[in-house]
Amino acid sequence: MAADAGQVKLLGKWPSPFSNRVVLALKLKGVQYNYFEEDLSNKSEELLKSNPVHKKVPVLIHNGKPIAESLVILEYIDETWKSNPLLPDDPYQRASARFWARYLDEKCLPALWDAIWSDENGRAKAVEEAIANLKILENEIKDKRFFGGESIGLVDIAASFVGYWVGILQEIQGLELLTVEKFPKLVKWSEEFTSHPVIKEGLPPRDELFAFFNARATASK
Template sequence: MAEVKLLGAWGSPFSRRVEMALKLKGVEYEYIEQDLANKSPLLLKYNPIHKKVPVLLHNGKAMAESLVILEYIDETWKSNPILPEDPYDKAMARFWAKFIDEKCMPAIWQIMWSKENEREKAIEEAIQHLKTLENELKDKKFFGGETIGLVDIVANFIGFWLGAAAEATGMELVNKERFPILCKWIDEYVNCSVVKENIPPRDKLIAFLRPRFSASSWKY
């Protein structure tokens, strides 16, 4: 049997993406928790460039960056594909996955870390990107159609972490009035069995996030 190991961190949405893909594929793996405040020799050895999780080890070969790893998993283990077969649909899935990582997530983090006088502009930018993402979802159950695919896996930050951050900070960016379609997707997403198995305990995540932000300063 192929030897698969995953270096990850319990609260990292990027690590959880890889775990979700492995679970969807039915791949057995060894999970090795990493302390990102005190990076292990193993992590530094296998990801010397970025020094971040996740890192996937497959038969001794290492790879980093969650999007790269997800594509590798899909190409290596063929059951339950997370990318479409059609070349155009596959290209569009990659496009929207990158849109989430390069547009949506940075905009959301900018709200949390920006100064108060810069926050309104950051909120507007994040809302615009999330509206664009919602328009892509349209009337589909998941971004991947009737089953979870690459874009859904990559959007786990929006599907779960953002709600926990809202509770920890008082910053409710996504609600049914503003994003009815996205909220419907979130409900379907967090109630999907493979997602439930691969998200951190909500209370633990909120407790982790709360001291990092002042709740009173995020209400608007």
């Protein structure tokens, strides 16, 4: 049963893939929530109080209790609202999903971010590392529709940066990281993922995201 909007609050930042993970999970679960956009240069008292350790978004507040860190929030959402499970029942498969979600956060996403935003001196090495991490993901997706099989799960949501943000950012920076020639299976997955009606509704508009990061890229030159 979906939660009442008054019980669930999300503190986030719209261009953030980490905030967006929570949006996607809540939408997949059919959970009603109130969203509050944070100005990270002038953080709200509620954010500082709700996440005093990291002082970052996203923060989910459920019945007055805050939960921080996007992967932790995703598991909380999955355990609290049972419809459309994000994690499989099988203990081994659950452990495997957690492993790949952490791999994305600890290895793959930082490498991609470095490749996109590094200066010319360090870019070649950063791109090489990003490509190596994408190859590992390509081998993991195999011929599955989604990382967990036939339905969107934890790993797909964790990989949304790869499936949506990377295409926009590589276009802005003139890079070729995720291409159909290099990674046909990952590109096919990204198309399946972003065309899912709930995901499509929950992702930030492409033109707005492009404009936001293009302005950042221009300002950094």
